Amino acid sequence: MEELLSGIESPADVKRLTIPQLTQLAEEIRERLILGVAKTGGHLGPNLGVVELTLALHYVFDTPRDSFVFDVSHQAYVHKMLTGRNRRFETIRQPGGLNGFMLRTESEHDSYGAGHAGTALSAALGMAVARDMSGGKEHIVALCGDAAFTNGISFEALNNIAAQTRRLIVVLNDNAWSIDKNVGAIAQYFHKMVTNPTLAAMHDRAATMLERFGGKAVRQMARKAEEAAKGLIGPGMLFEEFGLSYYGPVDGHNLPLLIETFKFLKQQNKPVLLHAITQKGRGFQPAEEKQKKFHGLGPYDPETGETKSAGQKTYSEVFAETLCKLADGNDKIVAITAAMPSGTGLDLFRPKHPTRYFDVGIAEAHAVIFAAGMATKGYKPFCAIYSTFLQRAFDPIVHDVCLQNLPVVFCMDRGGLSSDDGPTHHGLFDISYLRSLPNIVHMVPKDEDELADMMFTAMLHDGPVAIRYPRGAGPGVPVKAQPVALEIGVAEVIQDGQDVAIFGLGAMLPEAVRLAAMLRREGFSAAVVNPRFAKPIDRRCVAQYARRCGLLVTLEDHVLAGGFGSAVLETLSELELDVPVVRIGWPDRFIEHGKLEQLRQKYGLTAEAALEKARPHLAAMESSRMALR
Numbered sequence: 001m002e003e004l005l006s007g008i009e010s011p012a013d014v015k016r017l018t019i020p021q022l023t024q025l026a027e028e029i030r031e032r033l034i035l036g037v038a039k040t041g042g043h044l045g046p047n048l049g050v051v052e053l054t055l056a057l058h059y060v061f062d063t064p065r066d067s068f069v070f071d072v073s074h075q076a077y078v079h080k081m082l083t084g085r086n087r088r089f090e091t092i093r094q095p096g097g098l099n100g101f102m103l104r105t106e107s108e109h110d111s112y113g114a115g116h117a118g119t120a121l122s123a124a125l126g127m128a129v130a131r132d133m134s135g136g137k138e139h140i141v142a143l144c145g146d147a148a149f150t151n152g153i154s155f156e157a158l159n160n161i162a163a164q165t166r167r168l169i170v171v172l173n174d175n176a177w178s179i180d181k182n183v184g185a186i187a188q189y190f191h192k193m194v195t196n197p198t199l200a201a202m203h204d205r206a207a208t209m210l211e212r213f214g215g216k217a218v219r220q221m222a223r224k225a226e227e228a229a230k231g232l233i234g235p236g237m238l239f240e241e242f243g244l245s246y247y248g249p250v251d252g253h254n255l256p257l258l259i260e261t262f263k264f265l266k267q268q269n270k271p272v273l274l275h276a277i278t279q280k281g282r283g284f285q286p287a288e289e290k291q292k293k294f295h296g297l298g299p300y301d302p303e304t305g306e307t308k309s310a311g312q313k314t315y316s317e318v319f320a321e322t323l324c325k326l327a328d329g330n331d332k333i334v335a336i337t338a339a340m341p342s343g344t345g346l347d348l349f350r351p352k353h354p355t356r357y358f359d360v361g362i363a364e365a366h367a368v369i370f371a372a373g374m375a376t377k378g379y380k381p382f383c384a385i386y387s388t389f390l391q392r393a394f395d396p397i398v399h400d401v402c403l404q405n406l407p408v409v410f411c412m413d414r415g416g417l418s419s420d421d422g423p424t425h426h427g428l429f430d431i432s433y434l435r436s437l438p439n440i441v442h443m444v445p446k447d448e449d450e451l452a453d454m455m456f457t458a459m460l461h462d463g464p465v466a467i468r469y470p471r472g473a474g475p476g477v478p479v480k481a482q483p484v485a486l487e488i489g490v491a492e493v494i495q496d497g498q499d500v501a502i503f504g505l506g507a508m509l510p511e512a513v514r515l516a517a518m519l520r521r522e523g524f525s526a527a528v529v530n531p532r533f534a535k536p537i538d539r540r541c542v543a544q545y546a547r548r549c550g551l552l553v554t555l556e557d558h559v560l561a562g563g564f565g566s567a568v569l570e571t572l573s574e575l576e577l578d579v580p581v582v583r584i585g586w587p588d589r590f591i592e593h594g595k596l597e598q599l600r601q602k603y604g605l606t607a608e609a610a611l612e613k614a615r616p617h618l619a620a621m622e623s624s625r626m627a628l629r
Contacts, residue, residue: 004028010084011058011109022059022255026051029078030283032089037077038302040093041420042100045281045294046075046145049175049252053143053276054078056258057171060266061139067111067127071120071144073102074296075173076110083109093420095594101424115424116392117339117362118151120144121170125157128165139169139266146174147339150361161271162243169265170244170273173252175280239273248275253282292342312476315451315469316413320345322452322479323382324352326459333459334358334374336383338367344384344413364389368396368408375406380459387412387427387468394433401464402437408465409458415444415468416507416557417586417600422593428586430468432562435535440464441488442534444506444564447477450532456483468534470507470557489536497527499621500614501545501552505531505564508555508584514607515553524618537567539575546577550621553582553610560585582613 004021005028007013017025029051037044055078057068063083070076080098081089085107091097102110112123124142131138148154149172161168239246247265250257258276265272280295281287286305287294293307300307313321327333327349339362341347350357360367364385371381385393390412401408418425434442441461445451451469458465494509500519504512509530516526527545531538546552552572554565565583572579584605591599600606604613 005032005081005086008082008086011063011082014055014058014082017059019256019259022055026055026255027283029055029081032081032086033077034284035302036089036092038300039090041296041298041300042093043074043077043296044284045287045291045296047077048282048284048287049278049280050075050143050173051078051282052253052255052258053171053173053278054082056255056262057141057143058082059259060262061141064108064111066139066141067124068109069112069120069124069127069140069142070102070114071142071148072117073114074100075143075145076102079109080107083107093422093593095598099422099593100420101422113424115422116389117145117148118153120148121154121157121161124168124170125161125164128168132165132167139167141169141171143171143173146172147362150339150363152363152365158239158242158244165271166269168271169262169268170271172248172273172275173278174249174275175278244271244273246273246275248273249277250274252276252278312473313448314345314473315448315471316343316345317348318448318451318474318479319384319411319413319455319469320348322455322483324349326455327353327356330380330459331356332378332380334379334381336360336367336371336381338362338364338385338389340384340386340389343386344411346384364393365396368393368410369400371408372396372400372404372406375401375408376404380407380409382409382411382455382458384411384413386414386418386425387416387430388414388418388425391429391433397434397440397464398437402439405439405463407462409455410464410466411455412466412468414471416470417591417596418471419596419599420593423590426591427468428557428559428591430466431534431556431558431564431567434466435562435567437464440466440535442466442468443486443532444468444534446492446504446506446509446530446532448474449477449479452479452483453486454532457486457488460485461488468506475510486532489533489538491532491538491541492530493541494528494530495526497549498525499549499551500524500526500618501529501549502526502610503529503531503552503554503564503568505534505554505556505558507557508605511555511584511605511607511610512553515555515610518607518611519618522618524621531564534564534567537564537571539571542568542571543575543577546572546575546579549579550624551580551582551614551617553584553614555584555605555610557605558585559588561588580617582610582617584610584613 004025030048033047085098088098093100099106101115102113104110104113120142124140128140250261261274265274280291297307323335334356335346335349336358337344337346338360341350341359360370367383371383374381412430414427415430416427434440443454445454454467502512502515512528516528519526554568556564560583563585565585569581587603
């Protein structure tokens with residue numbers, strides 16, 4: 001049998017295929033996904049689940065004229081294969097290769113970039129309204145996972161769709177999972193819809209009728225769905241109440257049914273929603289059986305699905321184990337996550353303290369306010385949210401936590417570069433967006449043991465605390481049996497020095513140590529400081545070395561704009577101390593995906609780059625020495 005996928009250069013090639021050929025193509029795509037992601041790592045499960053949906057969309061619609069908006073867009077690998085990027089698929093998430101998410105600069109077929117959940121409906125509605133205002137005829141299709149509907153932004157968009165456009169197609173891709181099993185009333189509501197016997201019978205009849213009568217069956221199913229929806233749950237279906245005509249649920253893996261349904265929906269002059277039931281990880285048994293693991297993972301064995309052991313504990317695991325120990329001795333500690341129990345490590349906390357574990361779904365702003373409410377009643381919430389996702393809750397952090405000075409602890413995993421994931425997932429802004437807020441303490445550990453100490457310190461502190469720590473494993477420092485409390489705002493001097501003072505924040509401390517060794521070989525005495533606190537900064541330590549040394553160097557895994565180095569400059573200004581400062585950090589741009597070490601080399605986050613930036617100041621110091629001799 002002739003291979004089809006290698007001949008797909010654009011969606012036009014998909015449209016020329018017969019239904020049997022499309023079915024064959026779906027299997028070839030699944031094989032390519034399994035073998036390709038095994039080498040690169042990535043979001044395997046979500047993409048295996050949308051193969052038929054994506055094929056049907058490209059068969060019926062015409063991108064880039066028509067626009068597809070993928071919620072989160074981690075499930076857009078198949079779309080990339082069908083839009084001229086198939087030959088480059090093995091480069092996905094690799095340096096210089098395809099991005100793991102939709103990216104407008106990567107292809108004209110990527111109409112909207114994404115990486116965070118809950119944005120598709122608002123963006124698609126904006127596109128539809130712009131189309132209407134311009135008199136266009138193109139179609140806008142939003143493909144949203146069921147977990148995206150736990151996000152408040154989705155409901156804000158739903159509230160406006162019917163009032164603002166006559167034509168919009170929403171596809172609800174319902175697989176009952178986000179990264180972990182979906183939680184809350186919305187997930188239960190979708191389950192109730194799927195298991196309703198009336199809809200189940202309609203689905204079975206529609207599939208049978210399709211085989212006999214083709215497109216006519218879809219139209220009959222649609223009419224029956226509209227009639228049935230009126231009396232299903234309460235006065236009407238949720239989406240019907242929002243003004244979207246609801247169709248489904250349909251089998252999201254039945255290609256003929258999907259194609260005929262999309263042809264029908266394409267003709268509708270009203271906002272519509274198609275509810276498609278899909279299986280996450282379909283076609284790869286390990287992914288079907290371990291859906292949480294195969295949502296997103298590193299390289300694996302394509303035969304067995306086995307992954308290599310990391311060898312040592314990650315910061316996420318150290319965080320979770322420490323929180324379990326703290327909770328053992330403090331019944332006021334609660335753990336909160338926004339649909340990320342495995343990503344944050346809280347799936348280790350859940351079985352040990354099930355009544356004090358809360359997964360609120362993809363709802364970061366709610367998670368923060370929920371934590372604030374618990375704090376008013378004497379509880380100590382540890383809110384575990386990635387740095388990049390906590391950005392979505394900035395106003396609640398300001399208004400509900402910091403303004404009221406409530407003892408909520410923000411544990412920010414992925415603080416720093418999340419290398420393979422790219423700009424939507426890098427946690428490079430949290431120092432900037434948090435240190436401007438009154439009352440908050442912002443801590444950054446140098447290793448795993450110091451993370452445990454900072455969590456213990458946060459537990460004892462009566463006010464808001466943020467702790468940022470990197471993705472993956474740390475340097476491998478053992479965690480003490482009993483953590484110790486740190487003095488707020490006091491740095492740790494690793495080694496003293498007279499000529500240069502190097503402040504290496506968190507994960508950049510090893511580079512600070514390397515820089516000190518380089519300077520020593522060139523005849524300069526360098527102090528190395530572990531700042532520990534991005535706020536409050538240790539003013540006494542900064543002042544001491546500013547008065548003694550001829551140069552200060554700051555290193556941080558964060559943007560330079562508003563980061564730790566900026567805090568040092570502000571402190572020097574306030575103290576009226578004039579000493580040169582070399583700042584090492586990420587530039588004022590969005591950093592692409594790639595390998596951590598390669599990106600650090602490219603953008604100068606190394607001891608070697610710091611030394612080169614320091615050379616003019618070192619030369620001036622040497623000249624002063626010579627003049628004194």
